[in-house]
Amino acid sequence: MQISLLGRYLHPSTPVALPLFMSGVAAGFPSPAQDYIERTLDLNDLCVQHPAATYFVRADGDSMEGVGIFSGDVLVVDRSLKAVHGDIVIACLDGEFTVKELSTRPALQLLAHNPAYAPIQLDAESTLELFGVVTTVVHSVRQRG
Amino acid sequence: MYALVDCNNFYASCERLFRPDLQGRPIVVLSNNDGCVVARSAEAKQLGIKMAVPLFQVQEQIDRENIAVFSSNYALYGDISARVMSVLEQQAPAIEVYSIDEAFLDLSGLEANYSLVDYGQQLKRLVYQYTGIHVCVGIAPTKTLAKLANHAAKQYPATLGTVDLSDPQRQRRLLGLLPVQEVWGVGRRLSRRLKQQGIHTALALADCDPSWVRSHYSVTLERTVRELNGQSCMDLEACPPPRQQILCSRSFARRITEYKDMRSAVAQYSARAAEKLREQGSLARVVTVFIRTNPHSQHERFYSNSASRLLSVPSADSRRLGGTALKLLKSIWLPGCRYMKAGIMLSDLYLPGHFQPSLFDAPETPAAMRLMQAVDSINQGGRGQVRFAGEMLSTGWQMQRSRLSPAYTTRWGQLPRVKS
Numbered sequence: 319m320q321i322s323l324l325g326r327y328l329h330p331s332t333p334v335a336l337p338l339f340m341s342g343v344a345a346g347f348p349s350p351a352q353d354y355i356e357r358t359l360d361l362n363d364l365c366v367q368h369p370a371a372t373y374f375v376r377a378d379g380d381s382m383e384g385v386g387i388f389s390g391d392v393l394v395v396d397r398s399l400k401a402v403h404g405d406i407v408i409a410c411l412d413g414e415f416t417v418k419e420l421s422t423r424p425a426l427q428l429l430a431h432n433p434a435y436a437p438i439q440l441d442a443e444s445t446l447e448l449f450g451v452v453t454t455v456v457h458s459v460r461q462r463g
Numbered sequence: 464m465y466a467l468v469d470c471n472n473f474y475a476s477c478e479r480l481f482r483p484d485l486q487g488r489p490i491v492v493l494s495n496n497d498g499c500v501v502a503r504s505a506e507a508k509q510l511g512i513k514m515a516v517p518l519f520q521v522q523e524q525i526d527r528e529n530i531a532v533f534s535s536n537y538a539l540y541g542d543i544s545a546r547v548m549s550v551l552e553q554q555a556p557a558i559e560v561y562s563i564d565e566a567f568l569d570l571s572g573l574e575a576n577y578s579l580v581d582y583g584q585q586l587k588r589l590v591y592q593y594t595g596i597h598v599c600v601g602i603a604p605t606k607t608l609a610k611l612a613n614h615a616a617k618q619y620p621a622t623l624g625t626v627d628l629s630d631p632q633r634q635r636r637l638l639g640l641l642p643v644q645e646v647w648g649v650g651r652r653l654s655r656r657l658k659q660q661g662i663h664t665a666l667a668l669a670d671c672d673p674s675w676v677r678s679h680y681s682v683t684l685e686r687t688v689r690e691l692n693g694q695s696c697m698d699l700e701a702c703p704p705p706r707q708q709i710l711c712s713r714s715f716a717r718r719i720t721e722y723k724d725m726r727s728a729v730a731q732y733s734a735r736a737a738e739k740l741r742e743q744g745s746l747a748r749v750v751t752v753f754i755r756t757n758p759h760s761q762h763e764r765f766y767s768n769s770a771s772r773l774l775s776v777p778s779a780d781s782r783r784l785g786g787t788a789l790k791l792l793k794s795i796w797l798p799g800c801r802y803m804k805a806g807i808m809l810s811d812l813y814l815p816g817h818f819q820p821s822l823f824d825a826p827e828t829p830a831a832m833r834l835m836q837a838v839d840s841i842n843q844g845g846r847g848q849v850r851f852a853g854e855m856l857s858t859g860w861q862m863q864r865s866r867l868s869p870a871y872t873t874r875w876g877q878l879p880r881v882k883s
Contacts, residue, residue: 371593413484
């Protein structure tokens, strides 16, 4: 896998006043980089398309490990998107939020991504209530604690 | 043309947003200190739970009907409100945020190309899809009529939550159905007076002669009469005028008897009031502090007192306002009482540069203003990383919020859980 560096990330709540270029510039000599200062990259630009419609939730369980959703991960949920076949969605089932893959063909069902879990069949008459569509998973790869 | 968009049972709807298990279950939200019911879901309204009723009076019914009870979670309501307003902003040329759950939209020019009912329905759908909050939309040529249209949209399910009141005949038909106290700006006292003069419905008020209303009541009510007749007298206030006074007052979780506890409470209220003052860019010249015991307690002495001081120059400096407040507190503190409530009021407000100091007065220094800005930017959002020492002396008296739901949308540690 090739990895290319896009830029440095600063947490959005970091005060903008933080020095971007702290190289002790000698008085009188402007930094050659001065004309090239750009805004630092904000992860929100990458993960959040509709801020007013975006909620974060935390996953709890192992049924979606096949698509890279592990217990404790933060999911970015966009409510403004219309869910279609193949989307990972947050559904309300039996008074609980659950994250699954939406399948509308050949029949309406919610699919887990772990062989230990069977698909959840939904009869056509029952209304499936969706909270939103998952667009991004925030998964930390560092050992916690 | 204006639209009033109003969220349905806003606080209760916010509480339900991340709790699918509460679908269909009645919900009530309590005031500061868990004292009274301040918001109800549709189901709770149906059960006859009244607005502002003290919790203990309905406790038995709450247990019996399995009603879900929450403390006010303003962090949550504020965040959801901002989302609703942001969706509305994208859908209209101009908007006035009127309260946490209501906004006026300016729809000028829209009626030429759109069916207003369709527009309202679309707005309703969009706000729900983006935020999960249901709203009702009232559309009319004036803000006062838009308010009534919204009221009708809420009251009559057949409207599907949108009422277009641009047709004068429909306006009159609706006005005839509504009691006069439903009109925006007609309070309880005013409506009593109107009824004494035989004006019972909104329509009867609309049919009054405007100049008679002005001479017998007020210019404000005259404006209301004109607005009821479709003549727009109130424009959208895109940025509301700064408030004329700032009040920060609360009841304590338990009675305060020690001076150091009261001192800490007053210090904290003044820090919060000063922060609000700076938020709207004003300076205050008068500081008032008041304290009181429970007026309804039979076997305790009732004590209530307040003190004010006029500063030589208006200030927005927490240190100066807080210091003054504590001196005032000292002057009215009476030992041996069980205090229930305290508050601070900042009044006689000025915008910077609008006050003429006398020769010997020291106006606020830029350094002080910068310090306050620094404090505010650190404390932005959540309450307080930087505090004044006086606020910290004791905390046991603080607001009781025993049934507070998580800060679902504003704290990483409290995100809603989903089963995976």
